[in-house]
Amino acid sequence: MSQVKADAKAPTCARRAAPMSPHLQIWRWHVTMAASIATRATGVALYVGLLIVVGGALTLALGPSAYGTFMTVMGSPLGLLVLFGLAVSIFYHLAAGLRHLAFDSGKGFLPATANATAWASFAFGIVAAIAVFIGAFMIKG
Amino acid sequence: MGDSSYRTPLSRARGLGSAHDGVARFISERATSVALVPLSLWAIYGALKISHAGYAGATAFLQSPVNAVLAVLLIAVTALHMKMGMQVIIEDYVHQPRSKIPALLLNSAVCWLAGALGVFSILKVALLGAGAH
Numbered sequence: 001m002s003q004v005k006a007d008a009k010a011p012t013c014a015r016r017a018a019p020m021s022p023h024l025q026i027w028r029w030h031v032t033m034a035a036s037i038a039t040r041a042t043g044v045a046l047y048v049g050l051l052i053v054v055g056g057a058l059t060l061a062l063g064p065s066a067y068g069t070f071m072t073v074m075g076s077p078l079g080l081l082v083l084f085g086l087a088v089s090i091f092y093h094l095a096a097g098l099r100h101l102a103f104d105s106g107k108g109f110l111p112a113t114a115n116a117t118a119w120a121s122f123a124f125g126i127v128a129a130i131a132v133f134i135g136a137f138m139i140k141g
Numbered sequence: 142m143g144d145s146s147y148r149t150p151l152s153r154a155r156g157l158g159s160a161h162d163g164v165a166r167f168i169s170e171r172a173t174s175v176a177l178v179p180l181s182l183w184a185i186y187g188a189l190k191i192s193h194a195g196y197a198g199a200t201a202f203l204q205s206p207v208n209a210v211l212a213v214l215l216i217a218v219t220a221l222h223m224k225m226g227m228q229v230i231i232e233d234y235v236h237q238p239r240s241k242i243p244a245l246l247l248n249s250a251v252c253w254l255a256g257a258l259g260v261f262s263i264l265k266v267a268l269l270g271a272g273a274h
Binding site: 040043044046047050051053054057058060061063064067090094097098100101104132135136139140141 | 171
């Protein structure tokens with residue numbers, strides 16, 4: 001009886017669920033598929049990012065010592081790593097968003113075009129983030 | 142976001158279709174995305190401007206009406222955009238009502254709280270200046 005496979009993958013099913021055929025291990029990665037996943041992942045990262053920004057605004061309203069602590073934490077190695085991740089996220093998500101707005105108007109669906117804009121979005125995310133960080137260090141002097 | 146001006150009279154008379162939801166969400170997603178293109182570029186500029194300016198520089202930046210208003214709009218539009226985005230994610234992955242409904246409510250609560258705290262903090266600094274804390 002324990003060898004009988006459940007005929008439905010209902011999460012509340014008490015019997016062992018049927019095994020799924022492999023997909024992520026088998027399906028060849030496409031840049032468009034990665035772009036879609038990355039758009040969602042960077043969206044989640046930016047959700048946390050806004051909470052950090054709101055935290056910063058709150059410390060600004062609370063006074064110089066609270067704000068100073070916030071800036072010290074953001075300037076720490078871990079803080080800078082988080083900021084860089086957020087920078088890549090915002091620039092990638094921006095490029096991906098523009099790409100989706102083009103899709104909404106019906107443009108850009110040819111596979112060659114969709115692939116090219118997907119690669120361009122990834123490149124923009126990283127290059128723009130690096131540029132902003134270089135700019136920030138130059139301002140620091 | 143009930144934007145009934147986009148609906149045709151017939152669609153209003155027939156009520157909502159099989160999705161039991163109109164096009165308002167779709168439009169709000171696009172409208173917030175479009176608004177966030179210039180707002181987020183401005184946010185990068187603002188972040189760079191105050192990055193090494195300290196408390197005095199950050200509060201001075203928000204004394205300008207344009208900066209204060211753009212900052213408020215950035216927080217509000219982002220909070221709305223991210224609420225809708227996270228809602229789609231929850232609806233995609235969480236299906237049991239006993240977990241989906243609390244998750245959706247929690248998402249709304251977090252976004253409203255973050256939006257309200259952010260807007261209030263900016264207005265406080267913008268209107269009361271650096272000394273009021």
